[in-house]
Amino acid sequence: xxxRFGVKGYPSVFIDDVLVASPRDFxxxxxxxxxxxxxxxxxxxxxxxxxxxxxxxxSHMIDLILAGRRDIVRRExxxxxxxxxxxxxxxxxxxxxxxxxxxxxKDLAGRPVVVEFWATWCPPCRSTLDxxxxxxxxxxxxxxxxxxAVESPKDAVRAVAGERNKDIRWAIADGPTTLSFGxxxxxxxxxxxxxxxxxxxxxxxxxxxxxxxxxRILDRMVx
Amino acid sequence: xxxxxxxxxxxxxxxLRLAGQDAETQLRSEVDRIEHSLRENTIADIRSKxxxxxxxxxxxxxxxxxxxxxxxxxLAELHSFLxxxxxxxxxxxxxxxxxxxxxxxxxLTTLLRQVRNTNWNQAQNGLRALAESALGTVGPLLxxxxxxxxxxxxxxxxxYLGQAQGEGEFAKFCASLNLVRTGRxxxxxxxxxxxxxxxxxxxxxxxxxxxxxxxxxxxxxxATLKMARELDAAGSHAGALYQYLDxxxxxxxxxxxxxxxxxxxxxxxxxxxxxxxLTSSKNDDSVAAIFVERAESLIAGAANAEEWRAASVIAGxxxxxYFDARKxxxxxxxxxxxxxxxxxxxxxxx
Numbered sequence: 001x002x003x004r005f006g007v008k009g010y011p012s013v014f015i016d017d018v019l020v021a022s023p024r025d026f027x028x029x030x031x032x033x034x035x036x037x038x039x040x041x042x043x044x045x046x047x048x049x050x051x052x053x054x055x056x057x058x059s060h061m062i063d064l065i066l067a068g069r070r071d072i073v074r075r076e077x078x079x080x081x082x083x084x085x086x087x088x089x090x091x092x093x094x095x096x097x098x099x100x101x102x103x104x105x106k107d108l109a110g111r112p113v114v115v116e117f118w119a120t121w122c123p124p125c126r127s128t129l130d131x132x133x134x135x136x137x138x139x140x141x142x143x144x145x146x147x148x149a150v151e152s153p154k155d156a157v158r159a160v161a162g163e164r165n166k167d168i169r170w171a172i173a174d175g176p177t178t179l180s181f182g183x184x185x186x187x188x189x190x191x192x193x194x195x196x197x198x199x200x201x202x203x204x205x206x207x208x209x210x211x212x213x214x215x216r217i218l219d220r221m222v223x
Numbered sequence: 224x225x226x227x228x229x230x231x232x233x234x235x236x237x238x239l240r241l242a243g244q245d246a247e248t249q250l251r252s253e254v255d256r257i258e259h260s261l262r263e264n265t266i267a268d269i270r271s272k273x274x275x276x277x278x279x280x281x282x283x284x285x286x287x288x289x290x291x292x293x294x295x296x297x298l299a300e301l302h303s304f305l306x307x308x309x310x311x312x313x314x315x316x317x318x319x320x321x322x323x324x325x326x327x328x329x330x331l332t333t334l335l336r337q338v339r340n341t342n343w344n345q346a347q348n349g350l351r352a353l354a355e356s357a358l359g360t361v362g363p364l365l366x367x368x369x370x371x372x373x374x375x376x377x378x379x380x381x382x383y384l385g386q387a388q389g390e391g392e393f394a395k396f397c398a399s400l401n402l403v404r405t406g407r408x409x410x411x412x413x414x415x416x417x418x419x420x421x422x423x424x425x426x427x428x429x430x431x432x433x434x435x436x437x438x439x440x441x442x443x444x445x446a447t448l449k450m451a452r453e454l455d456a457a458g459s460h461a462g463a464l465y466q467y468l469d470x471x472x473x474x475x476x477x478x479x480x481x482x483x484x485x486x487x488x489x490x491x492x493x494x495x496x497x498x499x500x501l502t503s504s505k506n507d508d509s510v511a512a513i514f515v516e517r518a519e520s521l522i523a524g525a526a527n528a529e530e531w532r533a534a535s536v537i538a539g540x541x542x543x544x545y546f547d548a549r550k551x552x553x554x555x556x557x558x559x560x561x562x563x564x565x566x567x568x569x570x571x572x573x
Contacts (some may be wrong), residue, residue, distance in 0.1 A: 014566040048431035058565075066561050123439055124572065186570040205572025208307060209378040211268065 009183050010197065010204075013058070018070055020061050020077050021054070023185045028176050029117070029150035044159070046121075046151055088196035090115075091153060091180035095148075097171045098158055103146060105197075111220045112200075113144045114214070115191040117184050120149065120156040124206035125188045130143045133165030148173035149188065190214070194221055232434040246402045250286045250294050253396060254279050257301065264309065271308045278304065288523075290516040291402065294347050295343050299357055299393045306389025310381040320377045324369060327384055331361055331391045338391075341398040348409060348461050349509030354397035355462025359454045364390065406507040411460035414467050414548050418452055421470055428477060437477065444473040446548070464548055471544045472514070475536035482531045487522075490531070493538045494518045512546040 013021040027043025041057070042050045061073050090113055094104050116132055118125035129147060136145045146169045149157040154172060161170035178184055181191065192201040192214060200217055203210060241398035244252070258279060266272040278301040285294035299454045335358055343351045372380020434441060451466035453548055482490060497515050501508050521534040 010568050010570045012568045014568070015563050023230065046435050048435075051431060051434065062563055063567075065563055116341075121438075204570040207375070207379050207572045208382045210572075211270075212378065213235060 001162050009185060011185065015058075015061055015073070016070075018061075018065065018073050018077070020058070020073060022077075023183050026185060029119075029184050029187070038138070044151065055091050085182040086199075086202060087180070087182045087191070088199050090191075090193040090199070091177075092179050093177045095171050095174065097169050098154075098161055103169050105173055108144045108146070109144055109195070109197060111144055111195055112218060113146065113191075113193040113197070114218075115146045115148060115193070117148050117150055117178070117183070117187055117189045118152075118179070119187045120152040120160055122126065122187045128162070128188045128190070128206050129160065129164055129168075132168060135214070136165050136167045139218065139222050143218065145169065146171065148177065150178060150184065192217055233375060240530065244401060246291050246400050247286050247289070247294075249400055250282060250291065250298065251264060253298065254282050254286075254301075257305065266308060268308070268437070271304075275301065275305055275308070285516075285520070290520060292353070292513040292521055293516040294518075295350070295353050295400075296393050296399070296513070298396070299353060299390070302360040302389035302393040302396075303360075303386045304389070305381040306385035306387070306392070308385070310385025310388070317372065317377060320372050320380055320537075322371075324380075326363075327388060328365060331365065331387060333561045334391045334395055335361060338394045338398045343404055343461075344408065346400075347402045347404045347509040348507045349465075349513050350397055352461035352465035352510050352513070354394045355454060355459040356450070356465055357394040357397070359450060359457070359459060359462055360390045361394075404507045404509075406505055408507055408547055412552055413455050413460065414463055414552075415452070415455055415551055417544075417548055418448060418455060418463075418467055421467070421474060422448055425470075425474060428474075433477070438467055440473065440476070444470055447473060461510065464545075465513065467548065468510070468514060468541050468545055472533075472541045479532040479536050480533060481528050486535075487531055490535055490538060491522060493570060494522065494534065497542055506549075508545070511542055514541045516546070 009022070009023040011023065011026060012019060016209075021042070023040075025040040025042050026045050027040035028132075029044075042054045044050060046180050061076075064070070064073050090105055090108065092105050094102065097103050114132065114135070116128065118129060126147075132147065136143065145165075145167070147161070149160075149170075149172045152172070157172055158169070161168075181189075186204050189204055190201075190203045190210075191199060192203075194200050201213070203213065207213070243324050260274065262528075266275060278297055281297040282294050285291075285297060338354060338358060368380045368383035368387060370380075371383055424447065425441070429441055440548060447466055447470040451463050451470060454460075454466060455463035494515065497511075498519065501512050501515060518534040518537040521530040521537075526534070
């Protein structure tokens with residue numbers, strides 16, 4: 001069904017065969033009315049009002065479809081997630097890490113870069129971050145690892161970072177930085193860029209073979 | 224396989240069960256067999272290896288404590304995990320995956336038929352529940368493996384294909400296990416009314432901040448309920464009951480409060496009394512025994528606050544729900560006049 005609708009990004013919601021919500025509706029992390037960019041109808045998602053709005057809309061759309069008015073629902077949700085963006089190069093972001101030191105994308109050039117979007121409330125992120133620490137120890141200065149927290153309290157981010165590898169660059173992503181990486185609608189999301197900054201792989205979530213996939217790529221790139 | 228041969232195969236499996244070793248010996252042999260296979264076919268990933276070793280230890284420890292059902296629950300996890308891990312390290316392209324998928328699909332179809340044709344009427348209901356649950360996951364894992372291979376990577380697809388094989392192997396092991404029913408069989412019935420009632424409670428509970436803070440617990444609970452409904456619809460009533468009770472447990476954990484010393488003492492006595500009640504029951508209450516074994520294990524030794532709460536939910540909510548579900552159905556379910564199908568497509572592994 002996702003293929004039929006050209007849905008490339010998730011989450012997407014269907015009632016029968018009608019697409020009623022797509023990533024643009026849920027926005028991306030750190031988007032919302034206050035950021036002025038990337039905001040969807042149900043953004044920010046981890047918010048009671050957004051979830052109520054989604055519940056009410058969904059009930060309304062189900063009622064319309066049961067009443068045979070698919071045309072209205074289709075008209076209201078004509079756009080699919082075709083606008084879903086995936087970056088092809090390391091974005092030119094500038095941000096401060098949690099210690100206040102600047103991280104500039106151009107300073108990362110010349111070596112492979114792993115960028116991990118994560119959140120303190122995301123259980124799979126914890127184990128991925130542990131493993132990224134091991135990865136950083138294994139490759140040392142030949143690899144840059146940047147962990148960007150989204151929608152997470154500052155204290156909790158500091159606590160998670162404090163228990164893990166200090167050589168990882170830990171930062172809290174602001175709206176523009178998050179948006180520069182495309183539609184980040186899930187955590188963890190991991191980007192692997194080569195020495196020239198070309199995007200080699202984007203991994204949504206923490207698949208069981210995540211370690212093997214990334215190590216295979218890095219072993220080819222890191223000499 | 225012709226029908227007569229299928230029946231013959233099932234009879235042979237069950238005959239072996241009756242004539243063979245006792246269940247605990249069979250469980251120990253099975254872990255030994257797996258351990259031996261790991262020496263010949265080692266797991267490279269350190270974490271996967273450690274997880275496998277931990278699961279083998281848990282099976283052995285539970286068996287040593289005479290908790291056969293708990294041992295089986297760990298064994299199910301071990302088979303599933305190991306199947307996935309072993310498969311995912313193999314490299315292959317899409318055409319090779321498709322060919323392999325077709326072969327595994329054929330093998331599993333035959334295996335599932337054999338396991339379903341086993342004479343489960345003579346086995347303990349708890350064993351049947353675990354086997355039916357494993358069988359219930361094979362189909363979704365098989366179809367999921369295809370989806371993951373197409374939209375993720377071949378390695379992802381192979382992982383789930385391996386898990387499907389692992390679940391099938393576990394169900395086959397259950398069919399060969401010498402765990403014969405001694406009590407009266409409990410009458411099997413659909414528990415759809417109970418499932419719908421619980422689903423309504425879960426939906427009502429899904430409000431912020433709980434829906435946000437305990438999101439992953441809601442996912443687990445809804446997945447368990449979905450599984451229970453699918454098993455119930457397929458007539459796998461033992462498996463459906465097991466999954467329903469697990470959903471009751473997960474739901475109960477939302478509001479489970481901490482226990483003081485006096486409540487802990489009472490709970491220990493209650494769990495002991497439940498064990499006695501089940502052991503002396505004239506009925507086959509082995510599905511309840513699965514949970515009592517879990518409770519016993521939780522409060523054995525130095526249990527933490529979370530473990531006490533979990534055991535308290537089993538004794539206070541799961542076991543009463545079991546005895547309620549054993550009664551004749553309280554009502555019929557009137558299907559809604561019109562329905563829609565709601566589909567959420569989400570990123571995998573998030």
